[in-house]
Amino acid sequence: MGGDSDWRSSARERQAQADRSRLIRLRTLALIAGSVLASTLIVSGCGEKNAFVPPPPPKIEVALPLKQTVTRYLEATGNTAAVNSTTLVARVQGFIQDIKYKDGDAVKAGTVLFVIEQKPYQLALEQAEAGQSSAAADTKKTEADYKRQVDLAAKNISSQSTLDQATAAKDAAVAKQKQSQVDIEQAQLNLGYTEVKAPFDGIVTSRDVSLGQLVGAGSPTTLATIVQLNPIYVNFAVSETDVQSIRAGIKERGLTSEDLKKIPIEVGLQSEKGYPHRGTLDYAAPSLTAATGTLMVRGILPNADRALLPGYFVRVRVPRAPEPDRLLVPDRVVGSDQSGRYVLVANKDDVLEQRKVELGQQVGELRVIEKGINADDRVVISGLMTVVPGEKIDPVLKTVASPAAEATP
Structure with a gap:
């Protein structure tokens, strides 16, 4: 009888332990379900209170093109030569x-x-x-x-x-x-x-x-x-198109062949900034070179300090008639792609547009724009690597500084 009693007692204990384990699992599942429900409610509540707001447009500097009189130059490359050797x-x-x-x-x-x-x-x-x-x-x-x-x-x-x-x-x-x-x-x-x-x-x-x-x-x-090094010659070639343009300008201004020798010429070495050496035109060939379609022209420059030696490769420019009301922008803002050169312009809605432009000569750090923009267009001058056409911006209006005049030696 004693053995049978012990066996029943052991069975009851095992059943009680199983019931406790089942209760613990149920409570754990209930806690997990409650946590998931609470998290869902929290996330749902946050979504209703914090709707997505897009960032404000970037502040980008823009400027109106600089309008001023620009002297157009005939630019070429040439070589120095001794007047006598x-x-x-x-x-x-x-x-x-x-x-x-x-x-x-x-x-x-x-x-x-x-x-x-x-x-x-x-x-x-x-x-x-x-x-x-x-x-x-x-x-x-x-x-x-x-x-x-x-x-x-x-x-x-x-x-x-x-x-x-x-x-x-x-x-x-x-x-x-x-x-x-x-x-x-x-x-x-x-x-x-x-x-x-x-x-x-x-x-x-x-x-x-x-x-x-x-x-x-x-x-x-x-x-x-x-x-002989002082004075010194500079020989250079002028294209047929430029020759025709120059002849038309000479006729319009009523200049004579003697007046041509008074036209200034500016020269700079490859290692120099600008055109510090100045002289006058001295000679123009009576006919074009048929093989190249160019006209040979010569200038003469004082060279007391012997800065120029015969045989130097030099940059040459000859000033032509001044042209008023030309539009200039910083040369660095001009971009390029397969279709040509362009600038970014902010329209009336402050949205960026890509404008195709035709470039003129460079004046200091500025570039003459022949076609493509108007005097009231706001040209992007900063953040060029971060903005794209079609993007809305917050424009900050700046002023384009006039180019500094080149120093005369």
């Missing part, structure tokens, strides 16, 4: 006696640069002078004989043959005297050639000969080269 040669034969300059010296016109051995030519001059004295004496004697024969012939004392001989002797003596004068001038010229002088102001290159070297034997010997 001459090879110095020995015009007489002899040994180099003296070199009176250092390689690279700046010299004035008439400066003696080389001296060729002078003694032989000095002696030749003295010989010619002696020959002139002898010829003068012969001329004097023959003239006296001629006059005597003329008197004797008039008195029928001398024959006509003797008079003819006296006349011929006189004429030969006069001719010999003239020849002696030519010999003197030639000897003086050769003596002068022994001093090789600078034909103009310039820079003399390194010498091609040495002291004691024989020069001028058989053919002229190159001694050195002298190059």
